[in-house]
Amino acid sequence: MSCVRYLMHRRLLRHLSKSVCEHRLHGWQRNQSRLIRTSSKAMTIMPAWVIDQYGNNDVLRFTNNASFPIINYPNEVIIKVFAAGLNPLDVSMRGGYGSATMAMKRDPLNIKQTGSEFPLILGRDVSGVIMECGLDVKYFRERDEVWAAIPPWKQGSLAEFVVLSANEISHKPKSISHTQAAAIPYVATTAWSALVNTGGLSKDNCANKRILILGGSGGVGTFAIQMLKAWGAHVTVTCSHNAEQFVKGLGADHVVDYTAGPVEELLSALEKFDLVLDNIGGDTEQWALGLLKPWTGAKYVTLVTPFLRNTDQLGVADGMLQTAATVATKVIKHLVKGVHYRWGFFAPSGPALDEIGKMVDAGQIRAVVEEMFSFSQVPQAFNKVEKGHARGKTVVEISKGGS
Numbered sequence: 169m170s171c172v173r174y175l176m177h178r179r180l181l182r183h184l185s186k187s188v189c190e191h192r193l194h195g196w197q198r199n200q201s202r203l204i205r206t207s208s209k210a211m212t213i214m215p216a217w218v219i220d221q222y223g224n225n226d227v228l229r230f231t232n233n234a235s236f237p238i239i240n241y242p243n244e245v246i247i248k249v250f251a252a253g254l255n256p257l258d259v260s261m262r263g264g265y266g267s268a269t270m271a272m273k274r275d276p277l278n279i280k281q282t283g284s285e286f287p288l289i290l291g292r293d294v295s296g297v298i299m300e301c302g303l304d305v306k307y308f309r310e311r312d313e314v315w316a317a318i319p320p321w322k323q324g325s326l327a328e329f330v331v332l333s334a335n336e337i338s339h340k341p342k343s344i345s346h347t348q349a350a351a352i353p354y355v356a357t358t359a360w361s362a363l364v365n366t367g368g369l370s371k372d373n374c375a376n377k378r379i380l381i382l383g384g385s386g387g388v389g390t391f392a393i394q395m396l397k398a399w400g401a402h403v404t405v406t407c408s409h410n411a412e413q414f415v416k417g418l419g420a421d422h423v424v425d426y427t428a429g430p431v432e433e434l435l436s437a438l439e440k441f442d443l444v445l446d447n448i449g450g451d452t453e454q455w456a457l458g459l460l461k462p463w464t465g466a467k468y469v470t471l472v473t474p475f476l477r478n479t480d481q482l483g484v485a486d487g488m489l490q491t492a493a494t495v496a497t498k499v500i501k502h503l504v505k506g507v508h509y510r511w512g513f514f515a516p517s518g519p520a521l522d523e524i525g526k527m528v529d530a531g532q533i534r535a536v537v538e539e540m541f542s543f544s545q546v547p548q549a550f551n552k553v554e555k556g557h558a559r560g561k562t563v564v565e566i567s568k569g570g571s
């Protein structure tokens with residue numbers, strides 16, 4: 169296609185999509201303005217922590233004038249945030265990590281011409297209460313207490329309100345508070361995606377499987393240990409010495425202190441594994457696949473991938489090509505040795521959270537809150553996450569309204 173024809177095609181696409189959006193929004197304007205009218209003018213703005221540029225903690229800015237979230241599609245809900253969870257991803261995003269992919273996800277064909285992503289609100293976990301439901305939302309009602317993991321291309325939960333799709337949210341487990349609930353969704357849906365969707369594990373096939381979690385004392389690890397133990401797996405964990413009792417208390421069967429010597433030697437003395445979940449990355453994959461039982465369908469799943477870094481550095485198209493080439497080479501290289509090499513990714517999922525919520529209410533999984541901060545202490549909360557050595561999750565209480 170010539171350049172001119174491509175540009176005309178793009179303009180036409182933009183025009184068509186705008187009309188579709190306007191048509192979709194038509195019914196919504198009345199709804200939205202009703203929300204704004206009935207809730208007084210103050211509801212058009214809200215308090216939030218935002219960033220206006222990428223950088224270190226200095227870029228975090230508190231404002232009382234952040235835009236109130238708007239329901240754009242009929243399957244969306246507005247949630248009043250009681251508690252927000254922070255993850256290492258928030259620290260990375262504050263520095264610009266993933267910005268190219270996030271921009272593409274927010275507005276794939278540049279149809280809405282959203283331009284700048286700023287002011288950007290961080291915070292990937294939310295627990296709160298539904299204030300307003302879109303017309304197509306059937307499973308949830310106003311005043312329902314819900315929890316969710318927020319996709320990185322959406323505005324986050326370090327704000328009074330957040331808007332999400334109904335398929336991304338789930339009813340909050342009744343047995344835990346909002347601050348406890350905000351410690352679970354992002355790490356839980358990441359672990360679920362890595363272990364269930366990518367690793368092929370389920371409650372029906374885990375009994376006596378040998379699973380190794382590299383990096384078990386952080387957010388993902390503390391959730392994964394509990395889920396796998398509830399499903400009957402034998403769980404070995406690596407962590408530093410001072411986390412040993414902590415991960416054993418969550419159910420880990422065997423703990424290897426990675427600071428006590430070359431961890432690959434300590435691990436290779438053990439019986440081989442059916443699945444390795446790698447939360448550490450780096451040179452780990454040079455030796456971790458050798459710990460798997462070959463020719464049995466055993467899998468290595470790493471959560472530390474170069475995907476976003478590639479698209480940040482090379483642009484979306486070249487970055488994706490580079491990523492596909494890298495992963496294909498690695499998959500083939502290990503397949504001929506009889507083991508499966510996979511990348512795991514966070515995937516927002518209300519239905520997965522429904523299942524996880526049942527496990528929480530059944531007492532099989534507990535929230536591991538390492539430290540709590542108030543809404544005014546968001547920079548301190550970022551400092552805490554940035555220091556690493558996590559022993560569970562960092563949570564920010566946004567509003568006192570929740571239990």
Ligand SMILES: NC(=O)C1=CN([C@@H]2O[C@H](COP(=O)(O)OP(=O)(O)OC[C@H]3O[C@@H](n4cnc5c(N)ncnc54)[C@H](OP(=O)(O)O)[C@@H]3O)[C@@H](O)[C@H]2O)C=CC1
Binds near residue numbers: 407473559
């Ligand atoms: N691909 C995706 O979509 C996602 C990827 N991730 C990635 O998964 C990883 C884990 O996330 P999360 O659990 O939230 O991170 P945390 O920071 O909560 O936990 C990391 C843990 O690893 C421990 N650790 C560090 N180095 C080692 C080591 N060499 N061996 C064993 N343990 C070690 C740390 O404790 P200590 O240093 O004291 O040992 C810490 O407890 C991160 O790299 C994150 O970026 C997370 C979510 C989604």
